[in-house]
Amino acid sequence: ERGLHFKTVVLTARDKICFMEESECNPDSCPYAKGHFDRINDAIFELMTTKEHYSREEIEACAQKYKVCPFELGLDMSLFSDGILCDYNYVFDPHVYLRRFFGEGAGREQYLFLIDEAHNLLERGREMYSAQLYKEDFLTLKKTVKAFSPRMEKLLDKCNRELLFLKRECGDWCIVEEIDAFVQALLRLSPCMEDYLENHDDSPVRREILDFYFEISHFLQIYELLDQKYVVYTKLDEDGRFLLRLFNVDPSTNLKECLQRSVSSVLFSATLLPIQYYKKLLGGEAEDYEVYAKSVFSPEKKGLFLAEDVTSRYTRRSDREYDKIANYIHQTVSQLHGNYMVFFPSHVFLQQVYERYLRCYAVKDSAECLVQTEHMDEAEREAFLQRFEGNPGMNLSDRIHMEIEVEEESSLVGFCVLGGIFSEGIDLKEDSLIGALIVGTGLPQVCTEREIIRGYFEENGENGFDYAYRYPGMNKVLQAAGRVIRTADDVGIVALLDDRFLTPGYRRLFPREVLERLVIGLCVYPSGAQPRDFPAVGRQQLFWILRVRIPGRFENFGDSQKIRMMDDMVQRCKPDLTDTEIGMSVFGGSLFVLAVVDMENCDLILAEGFVKLIQDEIRICCEIISCVVDVAGVEADAQPVRKTDTVIDCSQFFKAFADFGA
Numbered sequence: 001e002r003g004l005h006f007k008t009v010v011l012t013a014r015d016k017i018c019f020m021e022e023s024e025c026n027p028d029s030c031p032y033a034k035g036h037f038d039r040i041n042d043a044i045f046e047l048m049t050t051k052e053h054y055s056r057e058e059i060e061a062c063a064q065k066y067k068v069c070p071f072e073l074g075l076d077m078s079l080f081s082d083g084i085l086c087d088y089n090y091v092f093d094p095h096v097y098l099r100r101f102f103g104e105g106a107g108r109e110q111y112l113f114l115i116d117e118a119h120n121l122l123e124r125g126r127e128m129y130s131a132q133l134y135k136e137d138f139l140t141l142k143k144t145v146k147a148f149s150p151r152m153e154k155l156l157d158k159c160n161r162e163l164l165f166l167k168r169e170c171g172d173w174c175i176v177e178e179i180d181a182f183v184q185a186l187l188r189l190s191p192c193m194e195d196y197l198e199n200h201d202d203s204p205v206r207r208e209i210l211d212f213y214f215e216i217s218h219f220l221q222i223y224e225l226l227d228q229k230y231v232v233y234t235k236l237d238e239d240g241r242f243l244l245r246l247f248n249v250d251p252s253t254n255l256k257e258c259l260q261r262s263v264s265s266v267l268f269s270a271t272l273l274p275i276q277y278y279k280k281l282l283g284g285e286a287e288d289y290e291v292y293a294k295s296v297f298s299p300e301k302k303g304l305f306l307a308e309d310v311t312s313r314y315t316r317r318s319d320r321e322y323d324k325i326a327n328y329i330h331q332t333v334s335q336l337h338g339n340y341m342v343f344f345p346s347h348v349f350l351q352q353v354y355e356r357y358l359r360c361y362a363v364k365d366s367a368e369c370l371v372q373t374e375h376m377d378e379a380e381r382e383a384f385l386q387r388f389e390g391n392p393g394m395n396l397s398d399r400i401h402m403e404i405e406v407e408e409e410s411s412l413v414g415f416c417v418l419g420g421i422f423s424e425g426i427d428l429k430e431d432s433l434i435g436a437l438i439v440g441t442g443l444p445q446v447c448t449e450r451e452i453i454r455g456y457f458e459e460n461g462e463n464g465f466d467y468a469y470r471y472p473g474m475n476k477v478l479q480a481a482g483r484v485i486r487t488a489d490d491v492g493i494v495a496l497l498d499d500r501f502l503t504p505g506y507r508r509l510f511p512r513e514v515l516e517r518l519v520i521g522l523c524v525y526p527s528g529a530q531p532r533d534f535p536a537v538g539r540q541q542l543f544w545i546l547r548v549r550i551p552g553r554f555e556n557f558g559d560s561q562k563i564r565m566m567d568d569m570v571q572r573c574k575p576d577l578t579d580t581e582i583g584m585s586v587f588g589g590s591l592f593v594l595a596v597v598d599m600e601n602c603d604l605i606l607a608e609g610f611v612k613l614i615q616d617e618i619r620i621c622c623e624i625i626s627c628v629v630d631v632a633g634v635e636a637d638a639q640p641v642r643k644t645d646t647v648i649d650c651s652q653f654f655k656a657f658a659d660f661g662a
Contacts, residue, residue, distance in 0.1 A: 009054040009078050014071045020232070032069045037116040039066045042078055054081065064258065065484035075100070082568045088121060088420060093128045094221060097581070102261045111262040119475050122281050125251035130244040131222035135163040144208050145406045149196055155189040166234050167242045173235040173448045179244065183223055190216050222246050229253055231452050247449065249456045256283030271478040273509055277471050295513060297485050303493035304518045312345050312440030312495045319457075322352045328497055329353070329413065330361035338368070338434035339388050343418040343480045345440040347374055352438070363531055367411040372422055381421055387412060388432045418442045423480040434492040436484050441500050442473035466505075474509045538608035 005391055014023055019028055027034035041297040043066040054077045064072035078084050079100065101111065117123065130525065142156040160653060162182040169176075193213045226232070229250040236244045248254065258355050259265045272278050273289050334342055344350035345452055354371060362369055370387055373380075415424040420443060444450055450468045458464035477496070484492035507515065 005052060006083060007052050007054070008083040008085060009074060009081040010056050010059075011078065011084060011090060012056045012059075012071070013087065017060065017070045017074070017430075018137055019060075019064070019070065032063065032067055035138045036068050036072065039069050040073065040076065043068050043073055043164050044080070047073075047077055048080055062176045087489040088115075088124050088127065092125060094256060095218065098259070107336050108318060113259065113265040115265060115267045117269050117281065119269045119271050119479075121267070121279065122278065123472075125255045125282070125394070126248050127575070129217040129225065129251050129254045130224060130246055132243055133163075135160060135167065135221055135242040135244075137212065137215075138163065141208060141212050143487055148200075148205055149192075149343055152192050152196060153190070155185070155192055159185045159189055161360075163242060163244060165219070166244060167236070170234040170236060170242070175452070176232045176234055176244075179232060183220070186216055186220060189400065190220065215241070222248075225254065227253065231456060233448070233452060235448055245454060249453055250281060252281050254283075259283050265352070270482055271475050273478070273511065274471065277467070283660070292512075297490075299487055299513050299517055300486050301491045302517075303512055305493065306518055307495065307497045307500055308499045308502055310439075311499050312349065312497075313500075317578075319350070322356055325353050326356040326360060328495065329357050329437060330365060330467045332435060332437060332493070332495060333361075333365045333367055333413060336434070337411045339414075339428070339432060340411045340435040340437065341416055341422065341433060341480075341483065342437045343412040343416050343423050343439060345418055345442065346445075347372075348419055349439070350415050350417060357413070362413075365411055365413075366409065367413045369604070370412065370414045370422060372414070374418040374420065379510045385421070385428070388414065388428050419476040421445075423476060423483065425485060427486050429482060429486045430490060433484055436480055436492070437493070437497060438477055438480050439493045439497045440500055442476035442480075442504065445471045454585060470505060471509070473586055474506065478511070563585050576584060 014025075017030060022029075024030060025033055027036075044061050046066075047058065047062055051058055054074070056074075059074050059077065060070050063073050075098075078098070084090075090098050091102070104575070138156050139202040142153050142160065144409065145152050145156070159182065166176060166179070166182070191273075193209055193216070196203070197210060197213065203209070207587045223246060225248075226246065229248065229252070233245055233247060235245065235399050237243060267278075267282060267284075275292075278284075279290065310321060310328065312321075318357060329342055342353075344353065350371070354369065358369060361367070370384060373385065376384070411539065414422065418438065418440065454464035454466070454468035457467040481494045481496075484490070484494055510518070561660050
């Protein structure tokens, strides 16, 4: 509008944009490489004089027309562009970075880095600046080259023996202080492989040697970067393979050197919390600015709910928990027809809840279910997303000149894995997605590398659990929650299903706008009840929700001890409660008891009698909260519930969903 001409190019990975089934970049194997340099100037000139934005589609079309390599054409167009849209590795990867811009002697005053989704740069940085080798690969190549290069075979055997020495010192895994002998063996092997590759272009084992040569070269390059921010460890994999890894636990130094290739860098993401954690590990300095930008989306258009009686903790995983989560999905989806995604901590957990929902609720909710499977390829991923997007470009009324029967309203429920391909980087706008339910806190699975991260930061005075587990997990939760509202006109809900979100360690990680609008609900099953027994709206049953605060003298009691203590109280009272089911759940230092009773046989006096029994016997504070009455705790010193911790019963909780959708 104001006359700006700003040329941009999108760089696409070689494997994705290559026209050939296998990316072999030599004239003998690829017709686009043969004569490439004879035709490339004409292709560049056409794009420069006819386009200002060089998208993947434009580059592919031009490359096909002039029969040149599309990957190289994209790189060449970057030289004539003002803006380059590309993956992190073109700036940060020690092998792939754009040397035509950032090689020796290049000036930094020309470049500004705008780094989107910067929360991903931490793990990407760790991976780009780490390296590993397997002992078994040396043995395999040794057998392969035996008949072609006796010298290389001997040097491979020497490397294998050095790794065998390290293996004898290792149990399941072990941090290694010194690997100089192995590195010296590698330094003798590497030039031998290089000489062979230069002098044997037609060797039948050339491909195997070349691939392993690249692995060794990367390992040696990373070895030169070793400092106190690396941990070297060995590990015996489940399949018996022995690994030696140079692990860049804190990639801040390496990332900072890359950022210094520019005059300025702006890193941004909707989930850069806690900011000091990311600032420290992404190479930031103390004087660097931090900006918390207010969301442009209206907070009134997103409903935020939290259920505090379910969890994904390993110690609590059971049929009862799976049933409760399936019921939460049902209670949510049944309020308003539309498209929903439910995110789980693992495929195993997902399958348990999916089977229960499919068996008990899917038909009742008029819901079709889609399941994210392991190892989905790009076509399967696109097909999954297209089910949510529908076919917006197709108008059947223009093609079929007759009345079309309108189908009954139905819902689509996608069962996905938290931190997977559908919890980040997808853009489902408007009615394509109206709700997300997130099961669990997203904690990464306990593994060798996570424990190394934990130990490293604890030794450096930080909270190791936060750095290794809590912060990465919470980032996945916030990313999944961000799938719902994608435009200023979108309306939707997010439900967090885990009681741990109420603890201070998690509450401080929520964005301000989330804490301001979070509605906390309670939904506990009666003891022994099944999902189908959960009372429907209008049924003649009454919920008495009793919050019992456990005093200090019982703090050291385990959950099972608290349950047994309360169960004794229940048994004394239960003979007076006809047709009553009472369930209990322990969390957050308090015991919550939910009694479900017939309206005809229960009144407020009976509930107060139960409260009095608890207080008289063990002298602890107890209060009643129900969908019919609210009775303050009898004890004068009972602490009031904070506004942000308000407990509402399940009928109000799900009614809030319905009201919000309406």
